[in-house]
Amino acid sequence: MGGHLLRRLLAAFVTALLSSLAVFLLVRAVPGDIVAQMLGQAGGDPATEQALRGFFGLDRPVWQQYLAWLGQVLQGDLGTSWTQGLPVAGIVGQAFAVTLELGLLTLIVATAIGVPMGLVAGIHEGRLLDNVIQGINILGLAAPVFWIGLMLLIGASALIGWSPPFMYSSPGQDLWQNLQILLLPILSLGLLQAVAYSQFVRQSVVSALQQDYVRTAIAKGLPQRKVFFKHILRNILIPLVTFMGLILVQILGGVVVIESLFALPGLGRLLLTSIQNRDLPVVQGGLLLVVGVALSLNILIDMLYQYLDPRMRR
Amino acid sequence: MTRKIDRRTFGKGTAGLLLGGTFLGGARSVRAQYAAPAEGGMRGGKLTVGSIVEPPALDPFHQGADARIQVTVLMYQGLMFEDASGTAKPLLAESHELSEDGLTYTFRLRRNAVFHGGRPMTAADVKYSYDYVRNPENGSPGAGDYATIEEITVLDDHTVQMRLSEPNAALLMTLTNKYGGVVPEGYFDDQAARARMNQQSVGTGPYMLAQFQPNSFLTLKRNPDYWNESSGLLDEITFVYLPNAASMLVALRSGRVDMAVLSRPQDAAQLEDAANLEIRRFPSFNQKSIDLDLAYEPLAPLEVRQAIALAVDKTKLMQAAIGGFGTVIGTMPAGMQEGWGAPVDELPNQGPDLARAKELMAKAGHGGGLELTLTTIIGYDWMDPAAVTLAEQLKPIGIDLQINKVDLGVWINNFRSRKMGFTFNDWGSQPDPSLLFYRHFHKQPEGADFRNWNDGPGSELLDKGRQESDPAKRRAIYVDFQKRLAEQVPTIMMFSSDHVVVSSRKVKNYRHHPTGWYFGLADAWVEQA
Numbered sequence: 001m002g003g004h005l006l007r008r009l010l011a012a013f014v015t016a017l018l019s020s021l022a023v024f025l026l027v028r029a030v031p032g033d034i035v036a037q038m039l040g041q042a043g044g045d046p047a048t049e050q051a052l053r054g055f056f057g058l059d060r061p062v063w064q065q066y067l068a069w070l071g072q073v074l075q076g077d078l079g080t081s082w083t084q085g086l087p088v089a090g091i092v093g094q095a096f097a098v099t100l101e102l103g104l105l106t107l108i109v110a111t112a113i114g115v116p117m118g119l120v121a122g123i124h125e126g127r128l129l130d131n132v133i134q135g136i137n138i139l140g141l142a143a144p145v146f147w148i149g150l151m152l153l154i155g156a157s158a159l160i161g162w163s164p165p166f167m168y169s170s171p172g173q174d175l176w177q178n179l180q181i182l183l184l185p186i187l188s189l190g191l192l193q194a195v196a197y198s199q200f201v202r203q204s205v206v207s208a209l210q211q212d213y214v215r216t217a218i219a220k221g222l223p224q225r226k227v228f229f230k231h232i233l234r235n236i237l238i239p240l241v242t243f244m245g246l247i248l249v250q251i252l253g254g255v256v257v258i259e260s261l262f263a264l265p266g267l268g269r270l271l272l273t274s275i276q277n278r279d280l281p282v283v284q285g286g287l288l289l290v291v292g293v294a295l296s297l298n299i300l301i302d303m304l305y306q307y308l309d310p311r312m313r314r
Numbered sequence: 315m316t317r318k319i320d321r322r323t324f325g326k327g328t329a330g331l332l333l334g335g336t337f338l339g340g341a342r343s344v345r346a347q348y349a350a351p352a353e354g355g356m357r358g359g360k361l362t363v364g365s366i367v368e369p370p371a372l373d374p375f376h377q378g379a380d381a382r383i384q385v386t387v388l389m390y391q392g393l394m395f396e397d398a399s400g401t402a403k404p405l406l407a408e409s410h411e412l413s414e415d416g417l418t419y420t421f422r423l424r425r426n427a428v429f430h431g432g433r434p435m436t437a438a439d440v441k442y443s444y445d446y447v448r449n450p451e452n453g454s455p456g457a458g459d460y461a462t463i464e465e466i467t468v469l470d471d472h473t474v475q476m477r478l479s480e481p482n483a484a485l486l487m488t489l490t491n492k493y494g495g496v497v498p499e500g501y502f503d504d505q506a507a508r509a510r511m512n513q514q515s516v517g518t519g520p521y522m523l524a525q526f527q528p529n530s531f532l533t534l535k536r537n538p539d540y541w542n543e544s545s546g547l548l549d550e551i552t553f554v555y556l557p558n559a560a561s562m563l564v565a566l567r568s569g570r571v572d573m574a575v576l577s578r579p580q581d582a583a584q585l586e587d588a589a590n591l592e593i594r595r596f597p598s599f600n601q602k603s604i605d606l607d608l609a610y611e612p613l614a615p616l617e618v619r620q621a622i623a624l625a626v627d628k629t630k631l632m633q634a635a636i637g638g639f640g641t642v643i644g645t646m647p648a649g650m651q652e653g654w655g656a657p658v659d660e661l662p663n664q665g666p667d668l669a670r671a672k673e674l675m676a677k678a679g680h681g682g683g684l685e686l687t688l689t690t691i692i693g694y695d696w697m698d699p700a701a702v703t704l705a706e707q708l709k710p711i712g713i714d715l716q717i718n719k720v721d722l723g724v725w726i727n728n729f730r731s732r733k734m735g736f737t738f739n740d741w742g743s744q745p746d747p748s749l750l751f752y753r754h755f756h757k758q759p760e761g762a763d764f765r766n767w768n769d770g771p772g773s774e775l776l777d778k779g780r781q782e783s784d785p786a787k788r789r790a791i792y793v794d795f796q797k798r799l800a801e802q803v804p805t806i807m808m809f810s811s812d813h814v815v816v817s818s819r820k821v822k823n824y825r826h827h828p829t830g831w832y833f834g835l836a837d838a839w840v841e842q843a
Contacts, residue, residue, distance in 0.1 A: 032727030037370070040378035041729050041741060042753050042762065043455025043493075052376070052453040083371040084528060085509015095529075150560060157564045166554055166561075166570065168530050260557045265529040269557075273529055277370040278723055 008302065012295040016288070020073070023287045024066050027280050033058060034082050034278040056082055069284065078285035083277050088285035091270065096289055099259070099266035101171065101178075102185055103251045109190035110197050110247060115240075117194065118201025123228075125206050133198060140195030145254055149188040149261045156184065166263050185262045189254055193247050200243050204236035211235075237308055245301040249294055348395070348545070348825075348833040355823060359840040360550040363832075364562050364571035368555040372526060373511040374495050375447055375502075378455035380830070383492055385553060387831045388534060389430070390495025390517035393421055393440065394486050398828050400653040400745040402486035406435070406496055406518060416481035416783055423472045428539040429498055430515050430522040437468040439499045444476075446502055447494035456493025458753065481781040483788060484748035491831070492744055495519075520546030520836040530555060547839040559695075566591060566816055572840070573817035575826065578695050579639030582814050592819055595639065595812040596826040599649040600742035602635065602696065604688075604704070604806040609766040610735045612686055617678035619803035623663040624671035625711045626704070632809040634703040635696035640811040645796035647742060647750075648810035649828035654747045654789060656796040663800055671711045683712040689737035690717060691725045696811070697738045732764055739805075742829065747792040748780045755804065767804040 035052040044052075053059045057068070072079055078088035121133040157163045164181050171178045208214055209232070217227045256268030263269075267286055274282040369382040374390045395405040404410065407421040427435040446452055448460035462482040467475045478485065497516050501507055515523035518541065521534035532553040540546045554571065556562050559578055565571040567588055576582060582593050604626070606613045613619055628642045641648040644664065646655030658664060665671065675681060688704065690697035705715035720728075728734050743750045753762050757773045775795040782788045799805070813826045824838035 030721075030723070032721075032723035032725075036726045036730055037723055038376055038378055038453075039455040039730070040380075041726055041739075042764070043378045043458070044453075045450060045458045045762075047450035048453055048455065048457050051451045055453060080509070083377075084512050085371070085506070086512070091528075153561065153564060157568055161568065163564050163568045163570060166530075166556065166565065167552070168527070261561070263530070263555065263557045263561065265527065269529050273368070273370075276721075276723065279370070 005299075005303070008299050012299060015295060016291055019291045020070070020284070020288055021066065023284055023291075024069065025062070027275070027278075027283050028062055028065075030275075030278070032278065034280070037278050069281075073288070078288070079281040081274075081279055081282050083274075083279045083282075088281050091282060092267070092285045092289055095265060095267040095270040095286070097170065098168070098264055099252065099255050099268060102182060102189070102255055102258075102264065102266060103248060105182060105186050106189045106193065106251050107244070107248055109186055110193035110251075111244070113190065114194035114197025115201055117198035119205060121198065121202040122205025122209070125202075125209070130202075133202070137195040137199045140192060141199070143192070145188055145192050146257050146261055148192060149184065149258055152184045152188055153262070164262065168263075168265050181262070181264070185255075185258045185264060189251055189258055192254075193251060196250075197243070197247065201236070201240065204239055205232060208232045208235055238305060241301060241304050241308065245297050248297060252290070252293065348827070348836045355544075355547050355837075355839040356842060357547050357839070358549050359547075359842050360552065361548050361821065361835070361838065361840055362552045362554060362570070362572045363835070364556050364565050364574035365553050366556055366558065366562060366577045368528070369532070371512055372515070372523065372532075373508050374493060374517075375452070375454045375456075376508060378493070383829075384831045385532060385534075386495070386517075387491045387519070387833055388521040388551070388835060389515040389519040389523060390491070390497070391427075391519050392491045392495055393423075393489040395833075396487060396490040396492075396744045396827075396829065398649070398825075400650055402490060402746075405490075406440070407489075410486070412783070416781070417478045419476045419478070419485060420469070421474045421476070423474065424541055425472055426541040427496075427518045428541065429518055430537055430539075432539060433498060435496060435518055436471045437474045438471075440474045440496050441466045441468050442499040442501075443494055443496045444489075452502070454493055459488045459493070459749065481783060482748075483780060483783045484746045484752075487744050487746035487749055490744055521551060524550070545836045547837070548835070551835055569818060573815065573821050573824065575830070576814045576816060578636070579811055579814040580637035582639070582816065583637070585816055590818055592817050592821075594815050594817075594826075596815060597641070597649045597828055598742070598810050598813050598830060599647045599745050599828045600740065600830065601643065601647045601807050601810055602640075602700075603739045603741070603808055605734055605737050605739045605765055606804055606806070607732070607734045607736065607765050608768070608804060609732065612684055613736060615678045616802065617674040618680065618684070620663050621671040621674040621678070621711055622708065622713070623800075623803045623806050624665040624667045624674070625707055625713075626806055626808070627666040627707055628808045630707070631700050631703050632811075635700040635809075636811045639814055640809045642809045643807050645799050645807055646747075647807075650745050650747075650750070653745070654792055656793040656800075660793075661797060661800040663803060666707070668710055675711050675713075680712060683714060685714045685716065686736050687716045687718050689725065689728075689735055690719050691722050691738070691740075692719055693722060694738070694740055696740075700738065700808075729764055732762075732766055734764060744829070747788075747795075748776070751792075751795065751799075752776050752780060755799070765804040767802065769798070769802060769804075772798045772802070 034056060035049055038052060057065060081088055081091055117133055121130045124130045164184055165177055168181060169177045214231055217231050255266055256272060259266040259269040260272060271283060271286045367381040369385060370379055371377045372382060372386055374386045391406050393405060393407040394402040397403045406424055406427055408424050409422045411420045423437060423440060429435055444466055447454045448457055448463055450457045462478045462480055463476055464479045465477045469475055495517050501516060512526050520537055520540045522537045524533040524535040526532045534551045536546050536549050556565060559581055562574055563581060563584055566574055566585060569590065585591055585593060606619050608614055632640050632642055644656060644658035644661050688701055690701050701717045708715050754764060755761060755767060755772060756776045757763050757768045772795060775791055775798065779788055779791040779795065782791060813830055815826050817824060820841040822839050822841060825834045827833040
C-alpha cells in the first residue's frame, strides 16, 4: 500500500513536470507577447520594445527562461505577475479559493439532486417516473451551461427583479453576500451535473438489478430495504466515487464559462484574462495548480477505492 | 453631509441643470476643468460605473491599453488637457509661452497642485516625469511621441522649460494625459514602484486609488487635497467589471450600476423603456476603419485599393455594425472633423460608385475576380456584422472576401510587425492631426508606417504639418494630406461610433469626453435623497 502510494506520487510529480514544460512552451508559442500588449497597436519604438523585453526577461532563450522559472517553482516561488506586480501564489490562491467553493457547493447540489433522481429512475425502470426523469435528463444534457446561466440571470431579473451583487466578497468577508453571488452559478452548473449524475446512477442501478447476487437476495426473501442499501447501493459506490471525481474535474473545467458569465474572480476567469493579457507567470502558476489538483484528485480517488473495495486492499 | 458648490456663469449654452441646489452666482470663482461647470453640484455620494473592458494594470507610464487610460486620467495628470474642442488647454501648467523660433516652450506651473499623499508638486517633479517617459529605455509606449524634446530645464520651483530639436506643433497635445503624468521626482528609482501603482496612486488628479481587485472591481476615492475645489465631487467611484453586454443591461435595469458606456451602442434600444435610465450620445475621436497593407500582394496595385474604396458603402456598413449610433466620416474622426477635417465632397474615391470600381478592377487585370482575406478581431462586436456586409459590397466588383477572426494579442502583433494584410481597425488618438497621422502614415524610419505605404509626398506633408504652428496654415497642410490619403487608399475610414452613455437619473453633470476616457467623472455628482 505504501509502495503503491509512493509510485503514484512519483508518477504524479513527473506528470506535473512534463505538463509544466508543455504549458511553458505553449504559452510562449502564442503570437503577440506582453510587450506588444503594453505598447498597443501604435505605441513605442524598437528601443522601447527592447527595454521592455529585457525587463520581463523575454530576451533570453526559452530554455533559460524555463530553467529559471522551474528553479523558482521548486523553491516554492511561483514568481510575480507581469501585469499586477503581485506574487503569483497569492493571486492564484485567492482565485482558486473562489473556484473551490463554487466547485464543492456545486458538487453537493449536484449529488443531492442527481443521486436520488437516478436511484428513483433506476428502481422504476421503464415506468412512467423513469420516463419523466429521463426526459428531464435529456433536456438538461442538451442545454449548454452558458445558456442555462444566462437564462437564470435574465429570468431572475425579469421575473422577480432580483440580480446577484457583482462585487465579489469571500465567505469570510460577508457570507450572505457571498452566497447570493454564488447562487445562480451553483444552480446553473449544479443542474447540469445533476442530470449527468442521475443518468449515471440510473444506469448503475439498472445493471445492478440484473446481477445474480441481487436476484438471489430478492429470491431468498430479504426485505427490499436491505436489498437496496446493502447490495445495490454498496456495489454502485465504487463507480459513483470515480464519477464524482470526474464530475469535480468537469466542474472545475466548466467554471471558466460560468465565472466569466457571472463575473466571479475565480481561477477560470483569472486564466482567461491572463492569457488575453499575456501575463505568463500567472498562466503558468494557475495551470500548474490545475494540474496539481487533477493529479491529487486522482490519487485521492484511488485511495478511496481501496477503502471501499476490500478486494483492492490485497 | 453635503455641501453645495456654486459657480460663476461661464459662457452660454451650458445645459441648464438647476436641480435642487441653491445657486449663488459670483460668490466665488470656481470652475470645473474637464466638463461643463457643475451647477448646484452636491458633494458626497458614491457612483458605480459598469464596464466590460478592464485595465490590465494601472501604470500610466508603461501600460498602453485604452482601458487603462480611461480610468487613470482621474488619478494622473499631465501639463495640458486634451479639450473636447480639439485644442490643448492648461492643466497642471497654468500658462505657456513659445519662443520666436518655435523651439522653446516655457511652462508656468500651478502652485497648488499636490500629490496624493500630500506633497506639493514642483518643477523638479515635472522634469523628472517627462524625462522618464521620453527615455525609450524606460519602456513607455509613449516615448516616441516625445522624441522632439531635447532638454527639460527647471527655471525655478514653478517654471519649467522644454527645448525641442525641431519645431513640433503637436507638442502641447503630447503633454496631455494619454501616457505618463506628473509623479514625484525619483518615483521609479524603486524597482517595485511600477507594480505599486496597482495598489496606490501617486498622481495629482481629483481621485486616488482605494482598491483594485482585478477581474472584479476598482474603487477610487476623492482626493481631499485636489487643487481644483470645484472638481471631484463624489466621495467614491467604483468601476465594476462585467463579463458581457447581457449582464450590463441587467445591472443597469436593476440599478446595481449607476452608469455605463455601452460597448454595443445599439443595445440602447433595449433600455429605452426603463424610466429610471437616461440615454445620451456623445461624439467621439475614434474611427472604425479598413486598413490596407500595401505589402499584401493583392492590395499592392493602386487600382484595386481605389476600387475597394469605391465599392464600400460606409452608411450601410455603419448601419450593420452599430445601428444608427455614429457618424459616417471621410478622412477624419467625427469629433475632429470641424477643426481638422477636409470637406468630404472634396475627397477622391468616396463611393459608392460600382461602375467606376469595376473599371478599375478590370484595369488592374482582375476582371475575372480576386480573392481577399479580411482580418477581424475577437471581442470587437461591430466587426462581425460589418465583415459580412463588406463581403456583400465587394462581391459585385468580383472580390471574394474570406473572413479570418483573430485574438487581439495576435492582431496587435501582426499590426506592429507590419503584416496586417486587409483588416478592420478600431482606433483613435488625442485630437491633433500630427498625433493622429504621423506615426501611422509617415514612411520609415521616422514613422512606423504600419501599412507599408512608403509614400514620399504624404510624408513631406506630415513633416510640414508638424513644424507649422499657425493654425490656419496647419489646417491647410493637413487637408492636402487627407486628399493624398483618400487618393492613395492605405486606409478607408468608415465611421466614428458615438459614445452612448446610459445613466441613472440621479447622476448629474456627466459629460463623456470624445476620447472615451472618464474625465467627466471629475465634475459629475449624484443627487442624494
